Amino acid sequence: MEMMVFSLKASRSRSPKAFSLLEALFTVTVIGILAAVAIETTHRLRQGASSTKLDSDVASINQSIKVYLANGGSLEETISPAAVLEKLKTRRESTEAAAFAGFKSDMIDHRVIAVHQTEAEAASVSPRAVWNASKKCFEVSRGGSAGVARFDLNDALGAADHGTEVRAAGAVALNRGDGWIWDYEDSAPQGPQVPAQIPLSMPLPTPPVAPAPPGRLAAPVFSVGGGSYRYDTYPEVIELTNPNGTGQLMVARNWSEAGIDWEPYTDPVAVEPGGHLLAYVAPTSGEHTESFTSSGTYELEIIDLQPAEIRTSASVLDLGSNSPVTVELINPNPEGYRSLLEYSISGGDFQPYNSALTINPSDYGAGFELAARVVASIRGFNASPAVGQWLPVKLRPPLIDKKQTDATFLITLFDTNPPDTATLRYSIKDLRTGSQTGWENYQAAFQINGSEYGKGFEVYAFAAAARPRYLDSDPSSAQGRSFFGTKVADRAILVLDVSGSMAWNGRLDSVKAEAKKLLSAMPADGKIAIITFSSGVKTDFRYQTTTSSKITQAQLIVDSLKASGSTNYSGALTTALNMVKANPDVEQVVFLSDGAPTAGDTSTSGILRLVDSIVARNVALTPIGYQMTTAAENDLIQKMKERGAPKLPAK
Secondary structure: EEEEEEEOOOOOOOOOOOOOOHHHHHHHHHHHHHHHHHHHOOOOOOHHHHHHHHHHHHHHHHHHHHHHHHHOOOOOOOHHHHHHHHHHEEEEOHHHOOEOOOOOOOOOOOEEEEEEHHHHHHHHOOOOEEEEEEOEEEEEOOOOOOOEEEEEEOOOOOOOOOEEOOOOOOOEEEEOOOOOOEOOOOOOOOOOOOOOOOOOOOOOOOOOOOOOEEEEEEOEEOOOOOEEEOOOOOOOOEEEEOOOOOOEEEEEHHHHHOEOOOEEEOOOEEEOOOEEEEEEEEOOOOOOOOOOOOEEEEOOOOOOOOEEEEEEOOEEEEEOOOOOOEEEEEEEOOOOHOOOEEEEOOOOOEEOOOOEEEHHHHHHHOOEEEEEEEOOOOOOOOOOOOOOEEOOEEEEOOOEEEEEOEEEEEEEEEEOOOOOOOOEEEEEEEEEOOOOOOOOOOOOOOEEEEHHHHOEEEEEEEEEOOOOEEEEOOOEEEEEOEEEEEEEEEEEEEEEEEHHHHHHHHHHHHHHHHHHHHHOOOOOOOOOEEEEEEEEEEEEEEEOOOHHHHHHHHHHHHHHOOOOOOOOHHHHHHHHHHHHHHHOOEEEEEEEEEOOOOOOOHHHHHHHHHHHHHHHOOOOOEEEOOOOOOHHHHHHHHHHHHHHHOOOOOO
16 A cells, blocks of 8 residues: 655755655665565575575565556566566656656666576476566466576676666656746635634534644545555545645546646545546635645455366266266355356356256267366456366177077177277186186177087177277176076076966967076086976976986976966975975076966065075075066065075176
């Protein structure tokens, strides 16, 4: 904050070449600047001192720049640090210097030079001074574009003459001729003013200001002095107070070479950032002369807003799961700044951010790119730089289609990812030996001879990313031995529903076809049994080794199955439990039905007790609800699955 008061008159004997009080103050300021530079130079070799010295030098040079600009200098066309220093080393042109009431000489030691960064320093995070042409000052940054590494003193330049320049005229000028030291004309004296008569009986709310004694009037007082203010302290208006009991307040916000636009003060004055204000008290009687001029310059201290923070619930967009990703923006700036968040998706227009964004992977098959920034809603702030977040795309696993004819399987892979983003790859695992082939690129459907795999096989496939910003999918798999997609162990018992409802919609025919495929894929040293149930229960194929002849026999039995009667869950599970007790090597019971139990013990608790008894023998029970149509039917199958699933062997 600064308040400058100028005298309008001085002695005629004042030498035009002598230093004014203002010049002397500026000289002391410059000497202080040079002292700061010299002191910091002596500490350059201490660890960490380079950053401190640069900060100090920049602060000192910026102070010289303020002095230069306040005394009519201009840096509008100046873009390089060297050019700025060159400007500060010039003097005001001599003919105009004679009438200028201010600092006329150079603003900085002629020895000061700017040493620019090397390429290595510019690429590092070492501090550098950068000229900000819009703010007319040097700024210290720790990265970004190259700048000045340090300011040094070159003694060889101490005697150099950097010449003169034409600078802007001041608000008031020195008189080049005789008379007043200021370029000023006296107005005609006025007669004495008769004071108003106030009745003594009239109460006054406040005591009147005593009239000023004859002579110069006191300068006006500003409610807020000139200076630099933050957004929350910048004055909306400036009120002027006349400390005299007489006189007319005069105020000016605009002036030029043609003169100052004075006008009577009536109301508080609004001053925009960067504006100036002059005021004086004009006499209204001949016994007074006008006051000194009060002045103030008002600047708005600009605050740079901090960048937004982007938080995501996941680091990728998974097309396979298509799970939504939540994107949240955080404004790290104080609430008092009243700043706002904005975002842009994939290079689109910025729009206001109000709440978290929900991103569905299927909507962004080419990836999701977000930019966010913080913008100002009130003056005094610079918008933050935009920050970005990219979420890569995790591809969908391939779909595997498996068609079986006897022991031959036709494998077809399907890619459901965006075009040209993936290459499908596959591998085949032998379930007997555990060995697995190398990964191969998928070209077309291929065949697998199931008879070559004694315990069956498993096909694995994944989508390999073929373009940047895409990620490989999770693998998908399909077994070469299963029953309606259910993995079947080497030693298993099939429990099949042949009740009357199985005749509907060709259900039993589909079950028979699937069972025959399973039988043909069983290993030669495996074992299997077939139990069928309706109103009663029958063991159609006893638990025995799956040799080639036995498999043929079992397939003929399956072909002969007929549908009739009710649905006896408890009887079928009891028969299976007895078979498990008699054959300790059984690994799995596969139970299939198309409806709820209607015969035997139909209670859920009774059926689940039988499931628990089978599982207690370390045998997995795998229920399959085939074309069930009611929630109650599916609910029972689900409960059976929950009881039996934990013991399912990993084969």
